[in-house]
Amino acid sequence: MPNKQEIIQGLKQRLTFSHSPYSGVQVVAAVVYEVEGKECIAYGVNVENVSYGLTVCAERSAISMAVTNGMTSITALYVMSNQSDPISPCGACRQVVTEFMQDEQAPVLCVNEALNKEWKSTLGHLLPNRFDLS
Numbered sequence: 001m002p003n004k005q006e007i008i009q010g011l012k013q014r015l016t017f018s019h020s021p022y023s024g025v026q027v028v029a030a031v032v033y034e035v036e037g038k039e040c041i042a043y044g045v046n047v048e049n050v051s052y053g054l055t056v057c058a059e060r061s062a063i064s065m066a067v068t069n070g071m072t073s074i075t076a077l078y079v080m081s082n083q084s085d086p087i088s089p090c091g092a093c094r095q096v097v098t099e100f101m102q103d104e105q106a107p108v109l110c111v112n113e114a115l116n117k118e119w120k121s122t123l124g125h126l127l128p129n130r131f132d133l134s
Contacts (some may be wrong), residue, residue, distance in 0.1 A: 057093050
C-alpha cells in the first residue's frame with residue numbers, strides 16, 4: 001500500500017489533469033478506502049464548467065471513482081492545489097465526504113503543490129455536528 005509520500009506524489013502527478021480554464025485553480029484529491037480488506041486509492045481532479053454551478057470538485061470526483069471501484073467507506077482524504085497555501089474541501093464536499101467517512105477522527109491532509117505547506121485536520125473538525133441519518 002502506498003504511504004503518505006507516495007500518495008502525495010500521486011497527487012502531484014495528477015494536478016495538471018485538472019480542467020480549470022476559468023479560475024486557474026487546479027485541485028486534485030485522493031481518497032483512501034478499502035474493498036474486501038484491501039486498501040485502495042482513488043484520485044480525482046476538479047472539472048470546471050462555464051456554468052460554475054456545474055463544476056465538479058476534485059474530492060467528489062475522487063469519491064465517484066472510488067464508488068465505481070466498490071468503495072463503501074473512506075479512511076483518509078488528501079487534497080492538493082496549485083495555490084500558495086493549502087485549500088480545504090468546500091462545504092458541499094465536506095458533506096459528501098461525511099457520507100463515506102464515518103470516523104470523526106479520520107485524517108484530512110491538505111498540501112500545496114510546492115509541498116512546503118500543509119494543513120492537517122479531521123472530518124469531525126471540518127464538519128462538526130454534521131448531517132447524517134443517525
